[in-house]
Amino acid sequence: MLRSPLLLAILLTACVRTPEEAAEIDPQIASEVASIKAIDNHAHPVRPTASGEKPDTEYDALPVDSLEAQSDYVRSRPGSPALLAAHRALFQGDKAAAAKTYGQEYALKVLDQLNIETMLANRVALGPGLPSPRFLWVPFADALMYPLATDSLVQNPDQKAFFALEAKLLTRYYAESGVATKPVTLDQYLDQVVRATLERHKKDGAVAEKFEMAYLRPLAIGNPAKSAAEKVYATGAGDYRALQDYIFRFIAVECGRLGMAVHFHTGAGGGGYFNVGGSNPMLLEPLFNDPSLRKTHFVMLHGGWPFAHEETALLTKPNAYLDFSAQTFMNYPRDVAQNLRAWLEYVPEKVLFATDAYAYAPPAAGWEEVGYVANASGREALGMALTAMLRDHEITRERAGELARMVLRDNARKLYGLK
Numbered sequence: 001m002l003r004s005p006l007l008l009a010i011l012l013t014a015c016v017r018t019p020e021e022a023a024e025i026d027p028q029i030a031s032e033v034a035s036i037k038a039i040d041n042h043a044h045p046v047r048p049t050a051s052g053e054k055p056d057t058e059y060d061a062l063p064v065d066s067l068e069a070q071s072d073y074v075r076s077r078p079g080s081p082a083l084l085a086a087h088r089a090l091f092q093g094d095k096a097a098a099a100k101t102y103g104q105e106y107a108l109k110v111l112d113q114l115n116i117e118t119m120l121a122n123r124v125a126l127g128p129g130l131p132s133p134r135f136l137w138v139p140f141a142d143a144l145m146y147p148l149a150t151d152s153l154v155q156n157p158d159q160k161a162f163f164a165l166e167a168k169l170l171t172r173y174y175a176e177s178g179v180a181t182k183p184v185t186l187d188q189y190l191d192q193v194v195r196a197t198l199e200r201h202k203k204d205g206a207v208a209e210k211f212e213m214a215y216l217r218p219l220a221i222g223n224p225a226k227s228a229a230e231k232v233y234a235t236g237a238g239d240y241r242a243l244q245d246y247i248f249r250f251i252a253v254e255c256g257r258l259g260m261a262v263h264f265h266t267g268a269g270g271g272g273y274f275n276v277g278g279s280n281p282m283l284l285e286p287l288f289n290d291p292s293l294r295k296t297h298f299v300m301l302h303g304g305w306p307f308a309h310e311e312t313a314l315l316t317k318p319n320a321y322l323d324f325s326a327q328t329f330m331n332y333p334r335d336v337a338q339n340l341r342a343w344l345e346y347v348p349e350k351v352l353f354a355t356d357a358y359a360y361a362p363p364a365a366g367w368e369e370v371g372y373v374a375n376a377s378g379r380e381a382l383g384m385a386l387t388a389m390l391r392d393h394e395i396t397r398e399r400a401g402e403l404a405r406m407v408l409r410d411n412a413r414k415l416y417g418l419k
């Protein structure tokens with residue numbers, strides 16, 4: 001067990017870099033960064049299930065195992081040193097024994113190993129073994145944007161699978177809302193299915209709604225007239241995008257009213273058909289600039305890589321935040337550190353630590369290993385960025401400690417109103 005912050009600091013850095021390389025991080029900063037109990041803004045923890053029980057499938061609305069093969073980035077490949085090191089470090093390399101020993105406590109024990117106090121769990125549902133408040137729920141809202149058949153929207157085999165999954169989730173939302181068939185008018189649909197679902201999510205503890213929109217369509221969201229959206233809803237004819245955009249805006253306003261943030265996947269994503277250009281966070285600027293949406297907090301997940309630079313500029317919007325999940329296992333700490341430094345020099349109050357812990361290829365790359373790598377690399381990148389700022393006399397040592405606490409915990413605490 002990692003009870004000593006110093007030991008944890010050494011392990012967190014040693015698993016991805018040699019001691020000589022790690023020394024470029026100021027030792028005091030390294031130990032402070034390692035010792036902070038973090039809030040993880042975005043992850044997909046898998047629910048522990050007993051043997052014989054159906055395995056958990058609710059960790060994503062659009063799981064990556066339905067994708068065609070792509071050219072994998074180096075760090076995610078089987079046998080990648082970072083993943084192997086993570087596997088050895090977790091539960092002394094024996095996850096199966098730990099899962100048996102800890103049972104329903106298993107996911108909590110994983111959080112303890114990563115020194116993560118609170119993990120925002122982006123899942124269809126939370127369920128047993130992922131107790132609140134250590135896990136806080138972030139459900140999915142994309143399905144609500146597609147009340148009509150989606151065959152005409154499918155452009156590739158990956159999307160065919162994705163839209164089928166969204167249809168399934170919408171069916172579930174109908175059932176949970178007590179609505180049997182598609183309501184006659186758009187207003188009725190918005191009230192009886194959309195608002196009802198958002199209010200239910202809120203009541204069940206959700207702190208945000210997540211959009212995986214970039215997997216389905218570009219992030220360019222227009223501002224259509226209601227009459228245009230109503231016509232498409234009623235007849236199925238016309239511009240389906242106008243209906244989607246109108247519903248999105250309704251959801252965003254409702255999230256603001258209910259005190260839930262809106263999470264967007266931004267930047268590169270999984271699958272060889274993923275539209276990287278359509279995931280550019282700059283496409284969200286009209287939303288951030290819309291006075292009617294200023295009460296809604298938007299969080300750009302994954303730091304928008306490869307558009308991290310653009311995302312820096314968007315941080316000046318009062319309702320825009322970002323996290324640096326996924327970058328931390330796709331990319332190496334030096335690259336992430338450069339992005340982090342730019343954000344911390346600009347608007348540090350809205351930069352959030354996150355892992356995107358995800359079961360890409362279990363058991364070797366389960367959510368635990370991916371979370372371990374992202375957590376270690378994320379903290380290392382933060383240490384590198386703060387050290388560079390300190391050595392360039394941009395910040396004092398005290399401010400470095402303060403920035404570490406803000407990024408790892410306090411910024412998220414403020415955004416979600418956590419204790």
Ligand SMILES: [Zn+2]
Nearest residue numbers: 042044122356
């Ligand atoms: Zn994710």
